Amino acid sequence: MPVALSALPALPALPKRVKIIEVGPRDGLQNEPQTIPADIKITLVDMLTQAGFANIEAAAFVSPKWVPQMATSSEVMHGIRRKPGTLYSALVPNQKGFDAALEAGVDEIVIFGAASEAFSQKNINCSIAESIARFRDVAQAAKEQKLRLRGAVSCALGCPYQGEVAADSVADVVARLRDLGCDEIDIADTIGVGTPRKVQTIFERASKEFPIERLSGHFHDTYGQALANIYASLEVGVLIFHASVAGLGGCPYAKGATGNVATEDVLYLMNGLGIETGIDLAQVVKAGQYISQHLGRLPASRAGNALAARVQA
Numbered sequence: 114m115p116v117a118l119s120a121l122p123a124l125p126a127l128p129k130r131v132k133i134i135e136v137g138p139r140d141g142l143q144n145e146p147q148t149i150p151a152d153i154k155i156t157l158v159d160m161l162t163q164a165g166f167a168n169i170e171a172a173a174f175v176s177p178k179w180v181p182q183m184a185t186s187s188e189v190m191h192g193i194r195r196k197p198g199t200l201y202s203a204l205v206p207n208q209k210g211f212d213a214a215l216e217a218g219v220d221e222i223v224i225f226g227a228a229s230e231a232f233s234q235k236n237i238n239c240s241i242a243e244s245i246a247r248f249r250d251v252a253q254a255a256k257e258q259k260l261r262l263r264g265a266v267s268c269a270l271g272c273p274y275q276g277e278v279a280a281d282s283v284a285d286v287v288a289r290l291r292d293l294g295c296d297e298i299d300i301a302d303t304i305g306v307g308t309p310r311k312v313q314t315i316f317e318r319a320s321k322e323f324p325i326e327r328l329s330g331h332f333h334d335t336y337g338q339a340l341a342n343i344y345a346s347l348e349v350g351v352l353i354f355h356a357s358v359a360g361l362g363g364c365p366y367a368k369g370a371t372g373n374v375a376t377e378d379v380l381y382l383m384n385g386l387g388i389e390t391g392i393d394l395a396q397v398v399k400a401g402q403y404i405s406q407h408l409g410r411l412p413a414s415r416a417g418n419a420l421a422a423r424v425q426a
């Protein structure tokens with residue numbers, strides 16, 4: 114017997130506005146096997162800037178031996194047309210990366226740790242404790258230069274090497290990044306294994322260490338759960354989400370992990386819910402088509418492909 118809509122309990126209130134951080138140029142492209150010329154990356158960042166993102170993760174100043182695709186980061190940062198008010202972020206693992214990021218004019222430094230020891234070793238070649246010690250100098254340098262500082266917690270919903278990750282382990286890394294002075298902290302589902310209730314549990318536990326308004330959801334869509342996880346995060350008060358144009362991506366140290374949730378899909382969801390983002394979906398669709406054409410494949414965004422087909426019809 115179906116239940117009348119009016120008899121159902123009221124849904125939790127949703128926010129009126131969220132911030133979407135576009136991570137396609139970094140997380141999206143870092144794992145592409147073909148070398149992507151800097152000018153293509155620059156055009157992509159410029160198109161995303163025009164679409165209205167307040168924050169774009171454009172680069173990573175990491176070892177080119179570990180992630181060759183990011184070797185053009187300095188060229189990219191020097192080549193983009195910056196819009197006043199837009200923050201351009203970059204991943205920085207150590208002092209060498211910080212010096213290069215500073216020279217390239219990065220606005221926001223992203224230090225990236227993990228809630229899993231095994232992933233920390235594979236990704237940045239050190240333990241969680243060692244990573245925090247390395248990040249301390251980077252964090253201090255960022256503060257001295259008055260740069261924004263963001264921290265990422267990979268494998269917050271599960272690890273490709275160790276499997277389950279405890280909510281307390283996530284909260285512990287969140288607390289350590291908070292103590293380094295992070296302005297924002299990302300809860301990252303690196304391999305896309307999270308499901309809505311688990312996501313809510315992790316955010317609720319993490320928010321005991323750091324304000325929920327400054328925690329963000331970084332969801333990969335490997336198991337098709339990303340949009341459901343975003344909705345579940347909205348219900349518990351998360352206001353910042355990461356997304357990747359055309360669903361680009363995958364982490365080089367998380368085998369089989371697919372891209373981040375597609376930005377076009379997230380914007381379509383937010384528009385439908387009446388939640389403001391300040392971003393022009395039609396322009397993001399064009400940016401997704403631009404980069405996908407260069408990569409020789411269709412965008413991995415359901416909404417993006419549907420909207421593009423409507424324009425062509």
Ligand SMILES: CC(C)(COP(=O)([O-])OP(=O)([O-])OC[C@H]1O[C@@H](n2cnc3c(N)ncnc32)[C@H](O)[C@@H]1OP(=O)([O-])[O-])[C@@H](O)C(=O)NCCC(=O)NCCSC(=O)C[C@@](C)(O)CC(=O)[O-]
Nearest residue numbers: 174175176179206209210225236237238265267301303364
């Ligand atoms: C952390 C290190 C450097 C340690 O790497 P290492 O090999 O232990 O470090 P090292 O200090 O021994 O240096 C080795 C070589 O790299 C050079 N080097 C050292 N640092 C830099 C630097 N900053 N920039 C340029 N070069 C650098 C250094 O100069 C040296 O060169 P050599 O003397 O052999 O010619 C390395 O493991 C690394 O770069 N890892 C990066 C891994 C990475 O980028 N992973 C993907 C991003 S994380 C991610 O995607 C997850 C996230 C954030 O999206 C959220 C999610 O979804 O989970």
